[in-house]
Amino acid sequence: DAGVIQSPRHEVTEMGQEVTLRCKPISGHNSLFWYRQTMMRGLELLIYFNNNVPIDDSGMPEDRFSAKMPNASFSTLKIQPSEPRDSAVYFCASSLRDSLNEQFFGPGTRLTVL
Amino acid sequence: GEDVEQSLFLSVREGDSSVINCTYTDSSSTYLYWYKQEPGAGLQLLTYIFSNMDMKQDQRLTVLLNKKDKHLSLRIADTQTGDSAIYFCAEKDSSNTGKLIFGQGTTLQVKP
Numbered sequence: 523d524a525g526v527i528q529s530p531r532h533e534v535t536e537m538g539q540e541v542t543l544r545c546k547p548i549s550g551h552n553s554l555f556w557y558r559q560t561m562m563r564g565l566e567l568l569i570y571f572n573n574n575v576p577i578d579d580s581g582m583p584e585d586r587f588s589a590k591m592p593n594a595s596f597s598t599l600k601i602q603p604s605e606p607r608d609s610a611v612y613f614c615a616s617s618l619r620d621s622l623n624e625q626f627f628g629p630g631t632r633l634t635v636l
Numbered sequence: 637g638e639d640v641e642q643s644l645f646l647s648v649r650e651g652d653s654s655v656i657n658c659t660y661t662d663s664s665s666t667y668l669y670w671y672k673q674e675p676g677a678g679l680q681l682l683t684y685i686f687s688n689m690d691m692k693q694d695q696r697l698t699v700l701l702n703k704k705d706k707h708l709s710l711r712i713a714d715t716q717t718g719d720s721a722i723y724f725c726a727e728k729d730s731s732n733t734g735k736l737i738f739g740q741g742t743t744l745q746v747k748p
Contacts, residue, residue, distance in 0.1 A: 526678075553734040564740040565679075565724065570733075577733050613678050619734040622667060627678030 526628035528614050534634045540602040543631045546595055547616030555625060556589055556599050557613040565613075571597065572619065604635045638662040640739035642725050647745040654712040656742045658725030663706060665727040669736065670699065670710045673722040682723070683710070712744075720746045 527546040535541055547554050555570040569579040574591045582589070586605070591597040601608055611632050615625040642658045660668065666687050671679040685692045685699045685708070692699045698711040712719055722741040729735035 555735075565738050567735070567738075570735060572734060578735070615678070617734055622684065623728055623734055623736065624669075624681050624684075625679075625736060627680065629676075630678055 526614055526616050526626050528612075528628035528631050530631060531629060532632045532634075534636065535604055536636050537605055538603045539635075540600065541604045541608075541633060541635075543599040543612050543614075543633070545597045545599070545614030545628060547597070547614070548626055549595065551616035551618050551626070552594070553617045553619050553625075554591060554597050555615040555617075556597070557615065558610045559613060559630070560610045568599070601633075604633075606635045609633055609635050638727065638729060638737045640725055640727055640737050642723075642739040642742045644740060645743050645745070647747065648715050650715060650717055650746055650748050652715055654710075654715045654719070654744055654746075656710045656712075656723050656725075656744065658708040658710075658739055660706050660708065660725070660727045660737075662727055662730050662737070663703070664730050667728045668699075668701060668708050669726040669728075670697075670708075671724040671726060671738070673724065673741070675721070679724060715744075715746050717746045717748060720744055 529544045556568040568581045569589045571591045589599045611630045613630045615627045617625045639661045669684045670682045672682040673679045696713045700709045724741045725739040726736045
């Protein structure tokens with residue numbers, strides 16, 4: 523398996539623009555997580571899905587952020603409109619919700635909002 | 637709610653042992669984890685310990701669990717420059733929804 527795939531790997535955009543981050547989880551995994559990592563705030567869980575259903579979005583910073591999982595092999599995180607304080611590395615992770623619960627992380631998308 | 641705390645930074649010399657410490661709050665956690673993040677990459681599971689164990693050894697890694705004090709540690713023997721990374725402690729969320737609670741991460745710097 524190729525692991526968790528994220529695209530793009532780097533995104534530079536201007537304030538006010540819409541940004542869409544994409545994630546393909548590992549085939550067969552039934553949980554998907556979106557995280558954000560910054561120097562100031564560390565690693566933050568934004569939202570997660572079980573069987574394509576959002577379970578907890580309490581980590582989503584504000585209404586500008588939205589996430590979808592239309593099927594088991596694809597998820598998007600959208601920021602509209604983007605702001606400079608959204609600059610961060612965004613990680614997607616997936617897991618098979620078994621007893622160990624190991625999460626497999628993608629390589630991340632580095633977002634810079636100018 | 638659940639919380640996981642770690643110190644932010646540790647610096648050691650190559651060949652020395654490193655000990656990274658973590659405290660957690662949920663005494664019902666069944667698994668506790670150590671994840672490693674190398675520069676420019678995502679987190680990767682390094683090792684884990686089941687809550688009914690006190691110690692787990694895996695080559696240069698030793699995990700110690702003190703359930704009474706809710707304290708977890710990771711010891712890396714003969715630390716190498718390749719061990720330089722951020723190490724995250726995590727516990728399994730009690731809601732059993734698959735969520736993990738991560739600490740802030742400890743940056744390990746290994747000096748030659």
